[in-house]
Amino acid sequence: MPDTHEDDIALRVRAIESLLIEKGLVQPAALAAIVETYETKIGPHNGAQVVARAWTDPAFKARLLSDATAAIAEMGFSGVQGEDMVVVENTPAVHNMVVCTLCSCYPWPTLGLPPNWYKSAPYRARAVIDPRGVLNEFGVDLPPDKEVRVWDSNAELRYLVLPERPPGTEGMDAAALAALVTRDAMIGTGTVAAGQGAAQ
Amino acid sequence: MPALPVEQVDGLIATGASARMPDTVPPRFRPGDRVTVRNINPLSHTRLPRYARGKAGTVEADRGVFCFNDTNAHGLGHKPQHVYGVRFAARDLWGEQAAVRDALYLDLFEDYLEPHGG
Numbered sequence: 001m002p003d004t005h006e007d008d009i010a011l012r013v014r015a016i017e018s019l020l021i022e023k024g025l026v027q028p029a030a031l032a033a034i035v036e037t038y039e040t041k042i043g044p045h046n047g048a049q050v051v052a053r054a055w056t057d058p059a060f061k062a063r064l065l066s067d068a069t070a071a072i073a074e075m076g077f078s079g080v081q082g083e084d085m086v087v088v089e090n091t092p093a094v095h096n097m098v099v100c101t102l103c104s105c106y107p108w109p110t111l112g113l114p115p116n117w118y119k120s121a122p123y124r125a126r127a128v129i130d131p132r133g134v135l136n137e138f139g140v141d142l143p144p145d146k147e148v149r150v151w152d153s154n155a156e157l158r159y160l161v162l163p164e165r166p167p168g169t170e171g172m173d174a175a176a177l178a179a180l181v182t183r184d185a186m187i188g189t190g191t192v193a194a195g196q197g198a199a200q
Numbered sequence: 201m202p203a204l205p206v207e208q209v210d211g212l213i214a215t216g217a218s219a220r221m222p223d224t225v226p227p228r229f230r231p232g233d234r235v236t237v238r239n240i241n242p243l244s245h246t247r248l249p250r251y252a253r254g255k256a257g258t259v260e261a262d263r264g265v266f267c268f269n270d271t272n273a274h275g276l277g278h279k280p281q282h283v284y285g286v287r288f289a290a291r292d293l294w295g296e297q298a299a300v301r302d303a304l305y306l307d308l309f310e311d312y313l314e315p316h317g318g
Binding site for chain 2: 024025026027029030032033034037042078079080081082083084086101102109128129131132144145146147148149150151152153154155156157
């Protein structure tokens with residue numbers, strides 16, 4: 001069965017796009033360059049490198065947690081929708097997850113564009129009131145005594161979760177660790193396991 | 201408004217446009233302060249979620265001074281002000297169904313807040 005909702009959106013986007021081009025408000029080449037950038041260059045593989053470096057470089061991790069914008073800029077992942085960043089750290093006692101209840105605020109330079117579910121009304125409505133239920137549906141089961149912190153990021157700050165480094169990865173270097181880090185782990189709807197990945 | 205030329209795309213994406221403004225406005229609140237979110241219900245643009253209105257929380261961080269969306273969105277000026285990271289106990293928002301230790305964090309413009317009990 002065709003997804004009529006998605007089809008409607010695609011049609012509407014195409015209609016708006018051709019109107020904007022017709023009126024000279026958008027250059028097709030500029031639009032193509034933006035789409036290409038977020039399809040091929042900017043995505044969760046950037047955030048995965050930030051996480052892997054934080055796991056292997058304690059001084060970087062300290063800078064990341066005290067001034068995330070500057071620390072992430074060191075790695076070259078600055079720009080639109082990452083102008084003012086906060087990194088929150090998962091620990092054995094605390095699990096963080098990120099949502100934007102009012103729209104779809106998301107850290108583009110480190111994670112790329114948000115997945116559809118992040119923008120969906122059910123995720124936005126339920127993440128704040130029932131984070132443990134939502135996490136359970138993502139396959140994340142937390143012990144009752146672990147504190148869940150939901151970051152509803154709808155002002156000017158953008159959030160990246162620093163996941164817990166999985167056991168059994170002690171001998172791995174940053175490149176190998178980055179391959180384990182998933183997008184969902186950096187939103188906080190997932191965790192990182194030693195035998196899986198990766199953020200593409 | 202001129203169309204964005206293709207040769208400016210990379211620079212724009214890499215630079216962005218922070219809404220942060222010069223820190224010349226004194227903060228009304230400090231980390232540790234108890235605050236109550238004002239029960240305001242604007243019909244126009246706001247970054248204040250409805251579920252937090254009237255609720256009490258604790259200022260955890262001063263994020264600095266930012267352009268105020270609620271006025272700027274309507275051409276009514278930047279109204280620069282501090283934005284605070286405020287922690288709410290999940291039970292203060294959702295009642296007994298929430299886990300006792302869980303919390304919700306919101307970045308809130310100063311105009312949304314008043315001193316708790318004040």
